[in-house]
Amino acid sequence: MKPPPFQYAAPTSVAEAVELLGAHADDDARALAGGQSLVPLMNFRLAQPAYLIDLRRIEELTRIRTEGDTLVIGAMVRQSHAEHAPEIAVGAPLLAEALGYVAHPPIRNSGTVGGSIAHADPAAELPAVVLALDAELVLAGLGGTRTVAAADFFTGPFSTAIGSGEILTEVRIPRRAGGHAFVEFARTHGNFALVGVAAVVELDGGTVARASIALSGVAPVPVRATAAEEALTGTVPDDASIRAAVDAAVAGLSPAGDVHGGRETRTDIARSYLRRGIELALSRAGDRR
Amino acid sequence: MTTMDRPDAPPVRTHKENRKWVGQSIRRVEDPKFLRGRGGYIGDMTVPGMLHAAVLRSPHAHARITGIDAAEALAAPGVHAVITGAQAAQLCDPLPDFGPDPAKHTWRCLAVDKVRYVGEGVAVVVADSRYLAEDALALIDVEYEPLPAVVDPERALADGAPLVHDDLGSNCAYERTFDFGDVERDFAEADVIVTDRLRWHRSGGQPLETVGALADFDHATGELTVHTNSLSFTSYLFMVAGTMKIPANKLDIRPVPAGGSFGSKLFATKPAVIAGMCSREVGHPVQYLEDRVDNISNCDHHGSDRVYDVRLAMMRDGTIRGIDIDTVEDYGAYIQFGVGHHGNALAQVVGPYAMTSVRYRVRAAMTNKNQQGAYRGFGSEVNNWMLEQMVDKAARELDLDPVAIRRQNFIREFPHFIPTGNVYDSGDYDGVLDKALELSDYKHWRAEQAKAREEGRCIGIGLITAQERSVFSATEFWFWFDEPGAPVTSMPESVTLKVDATGGITATLYSCAFWGNSPETMVAQLVAEEFDCDPHDVAIVYQGSKNGLPATGPGGSRTTVMLAGAVEGATAKIKAKALRAAAHLLEANPDDMEWVDGGFQVKGVPEQRKSLADIAVMLHLFKHSFPEDMESGLEDSKVFDHPYTTMPSADRKDLGVFYPFMGHACHVPVVEVDLETGSVSFLAYAAVHDCGTLVNPRSLAGHIVGGTAQGIGTALYEEFVYDDDGQLLTSSYLDYLIPSAMEVPELKIGHHETPSPYTLHGIKGGGEGGRMMAPAAINVAVNDALAHLGVRVTELPITPDRLRAAIRAAKSRESG
Amino acid sequence: MDRHDVTLTVNGRTSTVSVEPRKLLVDVLREDLGLTGTHVGCEHGVCGTCTVLRDGESIRSCTTFAVQVDGAEIRTVEGLAKGAELHPLQDEFWDKQGLQCGYCTPGMLMRACEIIEGNPDVTHDQVREGIASNLCRCTGYQFITEAVCAAAARMKADSAETTGAQA
Structure with missing residues (x-):
């Protein structure tokens, strides 16, 4: 499992990097950041860029x-x-x-x-x-x-x-006011999550003034749980309203299954972790109720 | 109800009291080099002119190879050779194969006419570097004609399934039903018959170091030298030589420390043969190291993959009468060790329970998956799991306490012959159970469980009591057939001890390289016990196969017992000579002398004494001071044969003694199941093992924890998943999940010591114990957590998908 | 073939090697510098066998091109012992049998080194979570955790002694 050959440059400015990228566009040039996703893919030879532009020396970044x-x-x-x-x-x-x-x-x-x-x-x-x-x-x-x-x-x-x-x-x-929470479910510590929940909830005198909730792992791209955000906003959150918000969000999900969890399991886990994320964010936002 | 008279057991031994070194958790003598990063693993070896090989793997589960064009690869920079499967078949004969009918399920180092699983090798490139070799792999053009694949073992056995091996005529490589004891009577008289269907999916050893070999063929002498981290080559050297088509005395396989094996480096021949073939072709030393994808998808050794239909004959009072086991094993595309895995199971098929009959039907299915080999337990861990699920289910159906039903059926008199004919040499199952109940705080957790249930939390306690056989005899590989091809009954192990002129001792081991176990520490402690020296002063060397004494190597938890026997035998020979020399030097009668604290002295006259060093220097340098028939030097060897094995009966209703030194353990994990996600976490875990007399308690504890961690992997995380088309979905560690420190709990470990009557110091093997127990215990714990919901999991690993599906099904039953 | 000069200070010794940009740091350490203590395990960043310290921080040398660490200070297992004297981590791993096959050990030691140096008061639970970055197939982690905790306590006591002596 060794990476394929490529040409390499480590420019010191964004301008230089962009220029190199443009000049080698035909070579499938790619920017190299920390490499923690790209290098494994190259070791598997699933990615084979001919030119890598390493951004590590660009101090402004x-x-x-x-x-x-x-x-x-x-x-x-x-x-x-x-x-x-x-x-x-x-x-x-x-x-x-x-x-x-x-x-x-x-x-x-x-x-x-x-x-x-x-x-x-x-x-x-x-x-x-x-x-x-x-x-x-x-x-x-x-x-x-x-x-x-x-x-x-x-x-x-x-x-x-x-x-x-x-x-x-x-x-x-x-900058956002309110309580935040990031929770995720992975099968083993540090491995890719099946579902992740990022939430920020702002309370105004016990009422949800604003809720922002995003999910990973349930769609081809990260998605906002808009239905849950809308269901929560304006409510004085309690178990029932949280459940309603979660149900509203989950109803709109149709995650693709893979070897670690099929569609139903991912939906189950999303339901559970949405609730955990919202509850944690609310508890950090101040007094619930 | 056996049809043969049992030969006598070996004499019962009296064990030494007041042992000085055996039983001490000394620092391992192997460790300093590894701690300093000077392990000298196979990947660390380089020799001048060395080239590197890489294997092109099949992307298809089942396909005919209709053409290979390697011209472009051959012309690539740094490439020395490309060898296709068809060319390899000219250069080498099939790989060593202990399967039922090797001519009909022929296994080669590279596929020839068709590929039979995703990952099977179709060509090998030899180049200046591994980087260049992999570059060239991409340039090989293989034409495949895809064939329908079969991946489910039961579908493979059904009519009309695609044939994995056309010559075999079916996908069933072996089928037979054995009856031991009066099965019909036990089932006819049973009050209740408990039945279940169980599924154990395949996982594997997955050592962090893959298998590799560095081969150097010398065209001047015709000799092939192979350094490899695989083991057990001495006894079977001739088979590898046969594959290489060279005389056995022109082949030397030299051991290299292995970065873990867990069975998966046992007699792994494919990498050694590929490296040897390449070296002979290009005339350079060639190193072939599997990469991780090779090791997952194309290694010699996946673990067990079984379907069980089981019936347990029970009396209402909880007595277990007999068991009827019908199992289909998915061997994948080849079957190198035959159904030996089931021989392992038959060694302890009834567990610690005094049942009187066993029916065992085994069918070996060929499918489009990588082949099976060995993985810690070698199939007996699967039997432990199956049996404990059945006992657990029986307890629930009969409303009996899970501790009581086990205790009620314990075997208490030893030696005890189980229905298959194997013997349990000794044991104290009540003692182990009592210790485990205390260590695990069992009552406390039952109370916690009840409390938690009121809060809606699901806590489960998984008590199991199971066996850990040790020291196999080869009969388990051939008693399957009425006419065995090779009636080998001893699997010897050898040690040479050399006392140098200063009294320093060097032990030479054969076929018994290091693979994470502690052969050097074990031998050092055993030698120190015999010679009253410091174990850290004992030097250990490993001999290559070519001029090695008969030896088998590790496997089946045999190393310590067998090495102990060899050390004892070699010591006896050396001490006999030393005694004679000392008596001569002191002008004393040997009968009046005794071994005391590192030397021989006249009984009761400590000043009339010669230390081992005194004797050794005289024997090395001053031979002419001794009688004519005494030779210079102080060195001797012992080839130690299996101490207790007997022949099977001709009708195979009694398989004889083939795995006699029977360890035992009780594991008690406490788990919590998250109903919402289907995940399982540990609240506590206690394990008590009885492996006879302990040599190094901390080393054994290490095996218990490490084996349990692997068992946790088997129970919850690890699975080689093939989809319906035979694509391997878990070809990296992103998808094949090995437990980390966060998935493995702290274990409370207890030791119980019931010495074997038949081995030196009463030692039994214990290298596999954790993994023999943990899958069974964790499954029982999960089912205990969910029993009140009507959920029972019968398939490993217990993934969120499987657990959630079971929970959803129970809920829908409830609401429906 | 496009080659680049890469200067590395490994265990205090500076060398410059000319390598293809695609050459992984682990291979440069093992092949170009002869430091075979750093091992190859999975080559996709999961197992941690190849862990080394770059400017004091643990990294995976199998998912790092050597050109990416040009100019860096690298520490490997070979730099831990001072001659005959083992580093406290090595000594405690030996004492507690925090290793069996030894293959994950160098990476585990370097990760443990970072954990202890970053937090002399590290707790048992923090050690366990900390070493979860590195897989060990033999030990089940229990004796590794014990060994790291014992080494941390020892190093803290040693440093208190040194500070005390200076005061």
Whole structure:
């Protein structure tokens, strides 16, 4: 299980990277972030890019900063660094919590925030998180940069709005009030989840003012549990209203089965974990009821 | 009701008291090199000019190979050779095969006319590096004509199923029904017959190091040297030589430490033969290491894959009378060890219970899956699981306590012959059970279970009591046939002990390489016990097969018992010579002398003494000080034959003694089932084992925990899943789930010691115990957690899918 | 063939090797630098057998191209012992029989090293969760956990002694 040959460059600026990407578009050039998804695929020879552009030396992509109410995370920030970064603990605790579920520490020490989002594995944690948080993804190309809303970013399993010749440079996360929760069900610790739930719930005097809930693992792309969000909003949450919200969300699901769980089992687990996620977010949002 | 007279058992031994080293948890002598990253595994070996091989695997479950074009691959950079299956069939004969009719289910290192499972090798590339070899694999063009695949063993046996081997004429490689004891009477007289259908899916050893070989064929001498992490080559060397079409005395297979085996490196011949064939073709040393996908999809050794239909003849008071077992085993595409796995099962088929009859029907199905080999338990762990599910079900149907029904049926007199003819040498099943009930805090957990149930939580306690056979005899591989081809009855093990001129001791082991067990530590402790030295001062070397003494290697939990016998025998020879030498030097009568604390001395006269070093230096350097017939040196060997095995009866109603040293264990896992997700977690786990006298308690505890972790994998996580078309869906560790530290609980471990009357110090084997017990115990625990809901799981592994399906079905029964 | 110079400081010793960009770090360590203590297990990042420390952090060397760590400090199992003296982790693994076949051991030791160095007060449960990144097929993890905890306690005591002596 050895990777196929490729050419390699490690530019030091986004401009240079984008230029290289454009110049080698015909060679199936790909950006290399932490490599924790791409290198295994190459070892299996399921991915065979002829040119890899390693983004590790582009310092501007490794910073975390706050712009007003927006947290800006460079795409090459390593997952383990983000997991423990004070800015993220404050600005996006949902993301910090979710990062603890991304594989294992040795993977997170190499894997990057941007890499995981750009890889767009439907079972992965971070895509669901950015979707729940209404984050924006900044893409740089030869023509400049553009910003894509998370809701428009994931276009299919392992496919995104990143265009040919573009790289993901930044994740912009608006600060959100309320209680957060990330919960997921994986068969073994650190393995891919069957279902993940990312939730933020804001209470106003005991009433749900706003709920954002995203699910991973139940569709070709991470999905918002819109029905649950709507069912919860405006209610004073109790067991019955939570159950109603969960049922509303689950009714709309038709997850594909695989060797770890068929459609029915995944739906069962989604039902269970939606409830757990909503309950945890509510308990953190303040007093329930 | 046997039709033969049983030969006498070997004499009952008196065991040494006040042992100094046997029974101590000394630090293992193997470990320092591994801790320093200097293990010297097969992948660490390089020799000048060494090339690397990679195998092209079939993407089809069943297909005719209509053409292979390797021209482009051959022209690729760094490529030295491409050998297709058809070419390999010219270069090598079929692989060693103990199956029922090897001519009709022929197994080769690469497929020739058709592929029979996803992953089967069709060609091998030899190149300057593994990277380049894999590059070239992509350039080989194979034309396949797909054939319908058969993956379900029962469908494989049905009429009209696609044939895996045309020459066999059916997919049934073996079928026979055996009756032991009066089955008809026991079932006719039974009050209740408990029946069930059970399914055990296949998993495998999956050591973190795959199988590999480094072969070097010397065209000048015609000799082939193969370094490999597989084992057990000494006794069967001639078979591999036959495959390679070279004389056995031109083949040397040298052991290399194995990074785990769990059975899966037992006599693994395919990598060694591929490397040897390639080396002979290209004239360079060639290393072939399976990668992980090779090891999952194309290894020599998948584990058991069984369907059971079982009937248990019960009396209303809980007495178990007899068992009627009908099993279909899915062997995959080849059947290298025949149905030996069922011989293992028959060694302890009745468990610790005093039932009087057994009917055993076995059918071996050929399917489009990778073949079976060995995995810790070798089929007897499956029997333990089946039997304990049946006893558990009987307890529920008869409303009996699960502890009481087991205790009621325990065998209590030893030696005890079970209906199949095998003997249980010794045991104390009540003692083990009592200890386990205490260690597990059984009463506390029953109370917790009741409390939890009121809160809607599902806690289950899985008490099982089961056997752990050790030290097999080869009869279990041939008593299946009326006319065995090879009536081998001994599986010897040999040790050479050499005392150097300073009194230092070196032990040479044959065929018995390291594979994660502790052969060096065991031998060092046993030698230290005999010679009163420090075990860490004993040197251990491994001999290659070519000039090795007869030996079998590990497997069937035989290593420690067999090595102990060999050490004892070699020690006796050395001490006899040393005694004579000491008596000569002291001008004393040997009969007046005794061995005391590392030397011989005149009884009652400690100053009249020669230490082993005193004697050794004289024997090494001053031979002429001794009588004419004494030779220089102090070295001797013992070939230790199986200490207790007897012939089967001609009518096969009594299979004789073939697995006599019977360990026993009681496992008590406490689990909680999450009804919503169908997941299972552990709240506690206690295990008490009795493997006779302990040599190194911590090492045995390590086997218990490690084997239990594997049993947890078998019970909950691990499965080689083939879909209906024979595609393998679990060809990586993303999908084949090995338990991590978070899936394995802390075990409370208890040891009980009931010495064997027939072995040195009373040792029994114990290397497989954890995995022999855990799958049964966990299944019982899960069913205990869910019994009040009417849920009973009869299929392993218990995945969320299977558990949720059972829960949904129970709910719909309830509401319907 | 496109080759790149890669400079690595491995266990304190700096070397530059010329490698194809596709060459995995584990293969460079084993083949180019002769450090065969780091093992190959699954080659897709799951088993952890190939774990080494890069600038003090554990990584999978089988899913890392050597070119990706150009300029980094790498620590492998060969760097743990000081001559004849075993690292406390190695010594405790030996004492507690935290290994059987030894194949996962180097990766497990390096991961344990990161855990202990990052948190001298690490708890038993944290060790168990921490080593869940690395598979062991032999031991069932119990004695590994014991060994790591014992080593942590020992290293903490040693460092308290050193600090005390300096004060």
